[in-house]
Amino acid sequence: MLRKITISIYHPNLVYSSFNPLITRQLSVSSFPPNPSYLKSLCSNGRLREALVEMAAQGIAMMFEGYDTLLNECVNQRAIREGQRVHAHMIKTCYLPPVYLRTRLIVLYSKCDCLGDAQRVLDEMTLRNVVSWTAMISAYAQRGYSSEALNLFVKMLRSDFAGTEPNEFTFATVLTSCTGPSGCNLGRQIHSLIIKRNFESHIYVGSSLLDMYAKSGRIHEAHRIFKCMPERDIVSCTAIISGYAQLGLDEEALKLFRQLLREGMIANYVTYASVLTALSGLAALDLGRQVHNHVLRSQLPSYVVLQNSLIDMYSKCGGLCYSRRIFDSMNERTVISWNAMLVGYSKHGMGREVVELFKLMREENQVKPDSVTFLAVLSGCSHGGMENKGLEIFDEMAITRDGEEPEMEHYGCVVDLLGRAGRVEEALEFIKKMPFEPTAAIWGSLLGACRVHSNVEVGEFVGHRLLEIEPENAGNYVILSNLYASAGRWEDVGTIRELMKEKFVIKEPGRSWIELDQILHTFHASDRSHPRREEVSAKVRDLSVKFKEAGYVPDLSCVLYDVDEEQKEKILLGHSEKLALAFGLIATSEGVPIRVIKNLRICVDCHNFAKFFSKVCGREVSLRDKNRFHRFVGGICSCGDYW
DNA sequence: CTAGGGTTAG
Incomplete structure (x- = not known):
């Protein structure tokens, strides 16, 4: 039964309203008369629900300020259901929201991942301004819908309405969608628009621009823009550092990081995460520790992203126990934290630990495994000698269709698992039956x-x-x-x-390096550049003689060139990992383990050489190649000669 | 009201 109540009018836009007594029962009489500042005070006290009840009580009578207050609060709280009620209220009461409020609705819907609703609001607008366009473009861009973002941007440029010229917000946003192979072309066109509108030196636009160039591989162009920026902040500095790191230009990234620190840059957690990526690539454990110390000293709050990259850095630098320590200390973990840890064990050939951690992940059931998780687990089983367990997990994965559907890479892992177990024919059959064309x-x-x-x-x-x-x-x-x-x-x-x-095409020349006192010593095949080259190659020859006495036979089939045997042996002795090992032996004191990093996969002969090295010289060797870690102790490698 | 940099795998 409806009851009519007349309320006093003190707001010019507020008229009589009828309301449902079921709702009013919850309201105290003193809360009347409702008005925008009352809504505001409710919102600021976190009482959005009560404010909505107020709104409902106002029946047909809500105007700009009230809606603005409520939508603001809905956006802040990402309260989609409440926001929908506000929107429905506008429609029901035939209120025609101005551009500003419609834009708020776009923002609300997009922040709550309802892009369809957001787009509908935009479509229904007969008048749009730059903010409404930009909000929608940003919604697509932030969720990775690049082509939608770009199409909308073009539509905006073609639009005849006044007030639809892109501004610095629009440019900064739309550039983030210029990814992929055609991204740079589009990016260049947008760049020329930016120059025309004189936004090139704007700090947000500039960092977006340089990031776009860096991500499409045009790092020099990116650096040029960085250098030309009239002011820099931490975001633009991080963007250029991570640009180098993402392209694998790790040393350049590190150099720039140090230089910018010297110039007064205050790194934040994103900066650290980026430079740690570079250090992972370099496997520079001492430098990584130093950066970790910086992080600890700067007393940043704990960021999952940063801890994830610390886990990764330590595992790729051969300090796996530190990775686990960080992993255990985290109070919140994402799927990336688990994956990074699993990949760490996998690359070290620690199959048992991979399986154990995966079991723990499923038991804890806080984070759902994704396709990367399964990749790490399967390849961990393969590298860690747990073939049957790996096959079991793949079968589970293929059967329980609720989770991850196996992809090409997962099938690849199975081929690896079967192959490693010596079930070569079975592996061949498996390839023939795969739902993909084998790569x-x-x-x-x-x-x-x-x-x-x-x-x-x-x-x-x-x-x-x-x-x-x-x-x-x-x-x-x-x-x-x-x-x-x-x-x-x-x-x-x-x-x-x-x-x-x-x-025959040489894609990438072989290169190995070793870190001593935070300095990286790099060797190329048959290197003539290192200051101690004579000493180093003499040492390699010397070791070869010693190892031969212990049973080492150079594997000449590892040499590609058509030369005589003596030449072949000489070429083999020039392989960069042998040079790095010999240098390590010369430059470190007795008993210290030697860590060598190689950019390609280790060859059979060098693998064998390293085994003798560990046995005859009595040094533990950790050798990271492109795929995994090899740990040589007493003539035996942790990879079990399968890599 | 709208904006830029980041972590695992390949």
């Missing part, structure tokens, strides 16, 4: 298995398949020729060498 990486992993298990028959088939898809990859020729050599099929070794001559 070069998948054939490559099977070829590696064939080499380790000396399965020439399957290896030959796989190898030739691989040479068809990837004729430019030198590694494939090496492994196939290794395989033929191990079976004594010298004629076929010769054929492979002939094939190679025409197509």
